[in-house]
Amino acid sequence: xxxxxxxxxxxxxxxxCAVDGLTLEVNREIFGLLGPNGSGKTTTVLMLTTxxxxxxxxxxxxxxxxxxxxxxxxxxxxxxxxxxxVDTNLTGRENVLIFxxxxxxxxxxxxxxxxxxxxxxxxxxxxLAKTYSxxxxxxxxxxxxxxxxxxxxxxxxxxxxxxxxxxxxxxxxIHALNRKGMTIFVxxxxxxxxxxxxxxxxxxxxxxxxxxxxxxxxxxxLMKDVITVVVDGDYSPIQIEGTLLIGRSGxxxxxxxxxxxxxxxxxxxxxxxxxxxxxxMSLREPSLDDVFLQSVxxxxxxxxxxxxxxxxxxxxxx
Amino acid sequence: xxGVLTYIHRDFVKWIRYRVGLVSALVLxxxxxLFVGLALPVQFTGNYLDFITPGILVMxxxxxxxxxxxxxxxxxxxxxLNKFLAMPVPRxxxxxxxxxxxxxxxxxQTTIILIIAVLxxxxxxxxxxxxxxxxxxFLFGVFISAFSTTVALYLDDHDSFAAFTAMVTMPLFFTSxxxxxxxxxxxxxxxxxxxxxxxxxxxAIREVGTGTIPVLSxxxxxxxxxxxxxxxxHVFRKVTV
Ligand SMILES: Nc1ncnc2c1ncn2[C@@H]1O[C@H](COP(=O)(O)OP(=O)(O)O)[C@@H](O)[C@H]1O
Ligand SMILES: [Mg+2]
Numbered sequence: 309x310x311x312x313x314x315x316x317x318x319x320x321x322x323x324x325c326a327v328d329g330l331t332l333e334v335n336r337e338i339f340g341l342l343g344p345n346g347s348g349k350t351t352t353v354l355m356l357t358t359x360x361x362x363x364x365x366x367x368x369x370x371x372x373x374x375x376x377x378x379x380x381x382x383x384x385x386x387x388x389x390x391x392x393x394v395d396t397n398l399t400g401r402e403n404v405l406i407f408x409x410x411x412x413x414x415x416x417x418x419x420x421x422x423x424x425x426x427x428x429x430x431x432x433x434x435x436l437a438k439t440y441s442x443x444x445x446x447x448x449x450x451x452x453x454x455x456x457x458x459x460x461x462x463x464x465x466x467x468x469x470x471x472x473x474x475x476x477x478x479x480x481x482i483h484a485l486n487r488k489g490m491t492i493f494v495x496x497x498x499x500x501x502x503x504x505x506x507x508x509x510x511x512x513x514x515x516x517x518x519x520x521x522x523x524x525x526x527x528x529x530l531m532k533d534v535i536t537v538v539v540d541g542d543y544s545p546i547q548i549e550g551t552l553l554i555g556r557s558g559x560x561x562x563x564x565x566x567x568x569x570x571x572x573x574x575x576x577x578x579x580x581x582x583x584x585x586x587x588x589m590s591l592r593e594p595s596l597d598d599v600f601l602q603s604v605x606x607x608x609x610x611x612x613x614x615x616x617x618x619x620x621x622x623x624x625x626x
Numbered sequence: 627x628x629g630v631l632t633y634i635h636r637d638f639v640k641w642i643r644y645r646v647g648l649v650s651a652l653v654l655x656x657x658x659x660l661f662v663g664l665a666l667p668v669q670f671t672g673n674y675l676d677f678i679t680p681g682i683l684v685m686x687x688x689x690x691x692x693x694x695x696x697x698x699x700x701x702x703x704x705x706x707l708n709k710f711l712a713m714p715v716p717r718x719x720x721x722x723x724x725x726x727x728x729x730x731x732x733x734x735q736t737t738i739i740l741i742i743a744v745l746x747x748x749x750x751x752x753x754x755x756x757x758x759x760x761x762x763x764f765l766f767g768v769f770i771s772a773f774s775t776t777v778a779l780y781l782d783d784h785d786s787f788a789a790f791t792a793m794v795t796m797p798l799f800f801t802s803x804x805x806x807x808x809x810x811x812x813x814x815x816x817x818x819x820x821x822x823x824x825x826x827x828x829x830a831i832r833e834v835g836t837g838t839i840p841v842l843s844x845x846x847x848x849x850x851x852x853x854x855x856x857x858x859x860h861v862f863r864k865v866t867v
Contacts, residue, residue, distance in 0.1 A: 357712045361867050379714050387712040391705030395636065397643045409632040410715050452709075 311491035316365035328515035340506035348515040349495035386453035396438035443474025513604035533568025555601040629715035633723030680831035681804030691770035695778025729767030
């Protein structure tokens, strides 16, 4: 029995296909669903957490169907939405206590103390949550999600809007939970995080899985080195043996080659001969960004930002 | 049931911690009572304070109830609702808790008005009469809060909801029997006031004051409340699939 299993999971909003035939199996690992804004990550998570019904296909969590046995599913999962929903006019302790009571855990007060300690919030537990930093709010939400010791935990963009240090802390906690046997399903549009912290990733674009596997495997499908070129003006395409175009992102064009140091001068030469004005070139190892670029093409501008700002503004009023 | 109580507790603590809201919720109706009941130089009936108090009580339930749909709407917009819906707690407990919290909060406010009314010269009723008054206010509160919550679930954005609230409150109040008896109203107003649900509750409380038990009105209010609660439950289930 898998922690998460989906079969042809599909969601249409009118004529828009937000999630398109997702077939996936996740087990006792940190699985990262990776994709730009609007690619269908949240929609997928909502279906898996019984918050949205699918148009087609099925999903099972710990052997229970999300549509036929939603209550069974809800008992073995936790869901932390991307909105950072903590009651800011309640203290940290009060926030977690609500969840302990709702889940009906025995000795809720002790359980809350224990979790606040795990998340490093004990000394601030009785301050109002509105005085917490973004990272602390996220840790508070993790504490809430852990009160009933779920088998599977869903985190939608857990590091969105956090600074580097806070992100690292959140990922450390995620790792610790996974070591205790929990399955973690996490979405993010930060490729570097997924690369570093996920056991396996699925790259999703326009609702479809474009690549699936361990980050190291996915990167190994590219050649050993990546050369990034910045050109002024239009780019005239070139074709040379031994180097392969990965794709374009803005004014950057990326190529992959077996031996980057040798390919670099050849490439520079070929580019100028084709009439390109090369402004800069750099050589590095492949990253998940490159895998993404190759599997789905040009990376789009983030668009979810304004909505995020709007929610943050509203939060002050609630 | 445990879920309902936990949700109510959450809203209650948030309410009393939000000082400005708390103070205005308690002071505003009291100010109304003092102003309309004592300062207004009109005298339609013998003890105008006894006449006006039921109107202010029902208006208080109306104003606090009608805007309270925003409680569930904010929970939804800000993501709390999804967190709660992903838990193995019966989902309807959220809706039930909101309706009960809003109603009980209104009852607390009306209690303050009842006390002030007595202090400034309203007739003291017997315990059974107060009991009936509370019953009527409770039923009307459930009716209004379920109605407001249903509209909020439909509208789904706070600007249109604020517009809805403003649009409903004042007209309902001024076309009810709150401020003057039917026999001094112009004909057109009387016709509207007779079918205004607000008048229904106000008239019932006035009847209680004169010593009769308005069985029909109470039954009707209970029926209205039940119908709106059922509709509300239906909309809630539809919105949360
Ligand atoms: N309730 C909805 N109604 C209509 N379209 C929606 C709804 N929710 C999401 N979408 C659309 O579905 C697509 C995927 O959205 P989402 O799953 O939120 O993406 P992500 O979480 O990856 O940013 C987007 O194009 C979005 O506009
Ligand atoms: Mg999303």
